[in-house]
Amino acid sequence: xxxxxxxxxxxxxxxxxxxxxxxxxxxxxxxxxxxxxxxxxxxxxxxxxxxxxxxxxxxxxxxxxxxxxxxxxxxxxxxxxxxxxxxxxxxxxxxxxxxxxxxxxxxxxxxxxxxxxxxxxxxxxxxxxxxxxxxxxxxxxxxxxxxxxxxxxxxxxxxxxxxxxxxxxxxxxxxxxxxxxxxxxxxxxxxxxxxxxxxxxxxxxxxxxxxxxxxxxxxxxxxxxxxxxxxxxxxxxxxxxxxxxxxxxxxxxxxxxxxxxxxxxxxxxxxxxxxxxxxxxxxxxxxxxxxxxxxxxxxxxxxxxxxxxxx
Amino acid sequence: xxxxxxxxxxxxxxxxxxxxxxxxxxxxxxxxxxxxxxxxxxxxxxxxxxxxxxxxxxxxxxxxxxxxxxxxxxxxxxxxxxxxxxxxxxxxxxxxxxxxxxxxxxxxxxxxxxxxxxxxxxxxxxxxxxxxxxxxxxxxxxxxxxxxxxxxxxxxxxxxxxxxxxxxxxxxxxxxxxxxxxxxxxxxxxxxxxxxxxxxxxxxxxxxxxxxxxxxxxxxxxxxxxxxxxxxxxxxxxxxxxxxxxxxxxxxxxxxxxxxxxxxxxxxxxxxxxxxxxxxxxxxxxxxxxxxxxxxxxxxxxxxxxxxxxxxxxxxxxxxxxxxxxxxxxxx
Numbered sequence: 001x002x003x004x005x006x007x008x009x010x011x012x013x014x015x016x017x018x019x020x021x022x023x024x025x026x027x028x029x030x031x032x033x034x035x036x037x038x039x040x041x042x043x044x045x046x047x048x049x050x051x052x053x054x055x056x057x058x059x060x061x062x063x064x065x066x067x068x069x070x071x072x073x074x075x076x077x078x079x080x081x082x083x084x085x086x087x088x089x090x091x092x093x094x095x096x097x098x099x100x101x102x103x104x105x106x107x108x109x110x111x112x113x114x115x116x117x118x119x120x121x122x123x124x125x126x127x128x129x130x131x132x133x134x135x136x137x138x139x140x141x142x143x144x145x146x147x148x149x150x151x152x153x154x155x156x157x158x159x160x161x162x163x164x165x166x167x168x169x170x171x172x173x174x175x176x177x178x179x180x181x182x183x184x185x186x187x188x189x190x191x192x193x194x195x196x197x198x199x200x201x202x203x204x205x206x207x208x209x210x211x212x213x214x215x216x217x218x219x220x221x222x223x224x225x226x227x228x229x230x231x232x233x234x235x236x237x238x239x240x241x242x243x244x245x246x247x248x249x250x251x252x253x254x255x256x257x258x259x260x261x262x263x264x265x266x267x268x269x270x271x272x273x274x275x276x277x278x279x280x281x282x283x284x285x286x287x288x289x290x291x292x293x294x295x296x297x298x299x300x301x302x303x304x305x306x307x308x309x310x311x
Numbered sequence: 312x313x314x315x316x317x318x319x320x321x322x323x324x325x326x327x328x329x330x331x332x333x334x335x336x337x338x339x340x341x342x343x344x345x346x347x348x349x350x351x352x353x354x355x356x357x358x359x360x361x362x363x364x365x366x367x368x369x370x371x372x373x374x375x376x377x378x379x380x381x382x383x384x385x386x387x388x389x390x391x392x393x394x395x396x397x398x399x400x401x402x403x404x405x406x407x408x409x410x411x412x413x414x415x416x417x418x419x420x421x422x423x424x425x426x427x428x429x430x431x432x433x434x435x436x437x438x439x440x441x442x443x444x445x446x447x448x449x450x451x452x453x454x455x456x457x458x459x460x461x462x463x464x465x466x467x468x469x470x471x472x473x474x475x476x477x478x479x480x481x482x483x484x485x486x487x488x489x490x491x492x493x494x495x496x497x498x499x500x501x502x503x504x505x506x507x508x509x510x511x512x513x514x515x516x517x518x519x520x521x522x523x524x525x526x527x528x529x530x531x532x533x534x535x536x537x538x539x540x541x542x543x544x545x546x547x548x549x550x551x552x553x554x555x556x557x558x559x560x561x562x563x564x565x566x567x568x569x570x571x572x573x574x575x576x577x578x579x580x581x582x583x584x585x586x587x588x589x590x591x592x593x594x595x596x597x598x599x600x601x602x603x604x605x606x607x608x609x610x611x612x613x614x615x616x617x618x619x620x621x622x623x624x625x626x627x628x629x630x631x632x633x634x635x636x637x638x639x640x641x642x643x
Contacts, residue, residue, distance in 0.1 A: 003480055022442050036438065050518070069475075071476055072366075103641075115356075119354045137630050137634050140634075141635070142622050145368070145369050146372070146601075185361055214342065243455075245459060250601075261459045285460050286455075
């Protein structure tokens with residue numbers, strides 16, 4: 001039990017020090033506040049343990065981790081894992097492949113869903129609610145019921161060699177882009193229609209009086225006002241598409257076009273796997289989403305609450 | 312979808328009050344010429360892709376579930392009625408019921424664990440706290456990470472048999488096979504129960520799910536009128552009473568969303584289990600589907616689709632309930 005005791009005591013010590021420091025920032029130093037801060041720092045550190053453990057091990061030679069365990073004082077810190085992961089894991093190529101899928105998918109998803117949301121929430125016509133139901137329900141389907149027919153469909157659609165290494169939609173970036181757009185537009189349509197519905201109805205009427213066309217109302221009036229929701233969705237969808245696992249695993253089995261998230265698999269050996277090398281690669285994989293999250297935290301949280309605020 | 316009804320044609324019999332309500336609701340216009348074409352295209356193009364790639368495959372899966380197709384040529388498709396479903400409930404019942412039980416356990420666990428703890432964290436962070444944003448990030452970071460990364464972290468850093476953190480902290484000096492131990496902790500029958508390795512996976516899922524729930528509740532609590540809380544403090548409520556009787560009832564819309572998300576996520580759960588999955592007793596329905604469609608010994612489109620349809624039917628009830636609830640008195 002000794003390591004557990006040391007681990008807990010260390011966390012507690014850090015939590016106490018940080019807790020006192022945080023409480024000093026409060027307007028009044030009370031016992032309740034101190035307890036609250038100590039608890040939050042302690043739990044927060046516990047929460048970060050898997051992440052910090054991976055980060056820590058990425059700077060150590062694997063042999064050391066194997067002999068002393070993940071929780072041990074480092075004898076040598078090195079950047080070798082990062083160097084090797086970069087060259088062996090094809091990180092740069094992975095980033096590029098992800099970008100090739102992510103950028104068009106993100107733009108098209110927002111473009112498509114904003115048009116449907118606009119048409120169905122700003123105008124009343126016979127089936128406007130039906131369309132919203134279709135998209136909302138589509139977003140809640142399990143991906144497993146889609147995958148097999150989609151795989152078969154993609155396998156039967158030929159693509160010229162210029163567009164695809166595989167010669168088919170299957171295994172090309174186009175296939176991935178299409179399914180991301182089709183599947184994610186469900187959620188985005190739902191969120192955007194909720195948002196656009198709340199914009200003043202007079203906006204449309206005033207524009208019509210001025211002789212504006214539907215397209216002008218959409219692109220020049222409604223879209224600029226929807227910008228907060230679009231920004232929120234863009235950050236959310238960025239991480240969702242970037243982190244996609246299921247579609248990429250099934251539809252990108254060939255290899256050359258595989259996105260960054262699958263580069264971890266490239267580093268696993270048949271008989272021996274250097275986990276610290278993979279830890280370094282994990283840091284490369286995680287960096288873009290973490291950067292986006294910390295830079296755009298405000299939009300991120302807004303996106304989640306937009307999706308959830310209307311029951 | 313071709314005709315946009317003009318608002319001026321609102322029934323003349325309607326009362327004045329109804330008329331203004333209608334007028335507010337219906338901002339529709341009679342489109343002509345180019346506007347009409349553009350409006351139709353704006354709806355038709357996205358819908359075409361959504362239906363073709365989401366709904367058509369869904370219907371195709373339902374069809375395939377009644378066939379014996381192995382996934383090669385269309386000419387090999389034979390209709391076999393309910394044979395696949397029969398086999399799932401007889402020959403494969405052990406796999407199926409263990410998988411379904413795991414989904415159920417996951418569902419209950421998500422409600423008891425991450426939902427309650429996430430709500431608790433949100434409540435603490437909503438106390439007008441210094442550094443609240445910072446704490447929020449600590450708990451939310453796992454949600455932003457790729458499942459490939461999360462899977463690796465738990466597999467190696469935490470659950471590695473010889474030198475993982477969990478082994479070092481709780482193993483008392485010996486190796487612990489966290490993810491490979493198929494023993495039942497709670498056994499219902501010889502082949503049905505909650506296995507130890509599934510519990511190890513539940514911990515990893517909880518780790519990721521809590522931050523998500525926390526953010527949803529935090530957003531909900533932020534929109535609660537602060538004077539409500541002040542008045543409850545004046546009334547001499549203690550903290551639990553104030554939470555239970557004042558704050559909690561106002562969170563009803565968030566509770567609905569969280570309930571739906573939790574049910575759907577518990578049924579659809581795939582990624583983290585797929586990464587940490589060991590051959591037996593940690594499967595859920597989505598894993599059984601995927602294994603039958605693509606995994607080793609796979610290529611059984613018929614049976615895999617039948618699993619997918621069962622999963623779909625389980626989700627469908629909640630989807631219908633949520634969607635009708637949302638659009639029932641819809642004013643769009």
